[in-house]
Amino acid sequence: MNIKLKAGNIFMILIGSVIFSFGIINFNMAYHLTEGGFTGIALILYHLFGISPALMNLIFNIPLFIIGYRFLGRTSFYYTLIGSLSSTFFLYLFEKYPFNFSLNKEDLFLVALLGGVMIGIGLGIILRAGGTTGGVDIIARVTKKYFNWPMGRVIFMFDCLVLVITYLALGDIRITLYTFICVYVGGQIIDTVQDTGYTARGALIISEQYQSIGDAINTVLERGVTQISAHGHYSNIERPMLYCVVPKNEITRLRQLIHAIDPHAFVSMIEVHEVHGEGFTLDENKQLIEAH
Missing domain, CATH: 3.30.70.120 (Alpha-Beta Plaits)
Incomplete structure (x- = not known):
């Protein structure tokens, strides 16, 4: 079976994973915010029980790898595997060696904006390179492939469900609202990064x-x-x-x-804003559907 992995795509996935993980640990986790998707659930468990987000991120993704393998094709699956494992590694690394920004814990609006921008840029780069960090990203890529739904919007919808869980679990409407700002900003940045360069x-x-x-x-x-x-x-x-x-x-x-x-x-x-076919995305589409 011929699996075509591009070094440039792998490099961009690693860069995106660094940015994504940095934002999660040094903004969301450090200032008691959560996130959307399975990462948000992992952060909720961290805030409640002190369980490592990196560990939970890996555990949550195991069943979703099967979905990615079944619906995304071999090449995209391996990109997803790289994105998920690298984000797990960098989450663990930043947990051990966090960066102290010395921001006022009361200034959660700035924290939410910075976190959303970092997470959005990181995820946008990963998705654009053909990978995901696992979790809802896999679902978003599947719906993008088969229904052409914007990935940022799909992720945002799932994130809203996790926000409800955030409020029910932590019982803090202030944290929930600032997390919402972070999630919304992240979703917009993801779509911006996805569209940039394809126009x-x-x-x-x-x-x-x-x-x-x-x-x-x-x-x-x-x-x-x-x-x-x-x-x-x-x-x-x-x-x-x-x-x-x-x-x-x-x-x-x-x-x-x-x-x-x-x-x-x-x-x-x-x-x-979007072009498919020879000379634009034909080779990429072949990679997405190969090995079925």
Whole structure:
């Protein structure tokens, strides 16, 4: 069985695990906040009984590894395994060697913001690299794959359930509300990190030289072009309109290419938040479904 693991993805998962674990231990745990998902439950158990969050994180993830193996494919499963084990290791490491920020324990709003940002960035990097830290992250990746639901939103919904448990277990509405702020900020950051870099541009091009422009985009940029029948309302002339999608780093080249052929071409750029298919995500999708 050919399992393709990229060194760059593994490196990013490790970096994300460091950031995520640092935020959990040095903000949430240190200032008596909890979190969402299974990490939140682990923190509740820590605050009540002093049980290590790293240990509980590992225990909670064992049954979920089966789900990840069944639904995510071999490659994604191994990324998940790396993310879960590395986050467990770094949680343990930061438990043993915490960083003292000397923040006022009454200033929980700042703590919640910092914790949410750190956790969101860490999880966003891990998810974007194809892994998870286990727990609800596995469920979020499965729903992203099969239903295209935003992972940050899925995680947030599960987190709300844990917030209710937080209030019932700790009986402190203040802690619960500040944890909610942390969870909400984290969810927004996750979606931001997920979208960053994937944003492309869709170009609508109208020109008398449409055939030359289309051929140039095919050969020079090696991007596909769709020819759409269009009718000018003012000119009352039928003229094909070209549509193509390019990554952000190729926008300048596309503009220069069009201008060189027809300086008077009408070009409209629209933002594209998600692109699937050859040249964009085809190889990644193959990895996600392989080994089934």
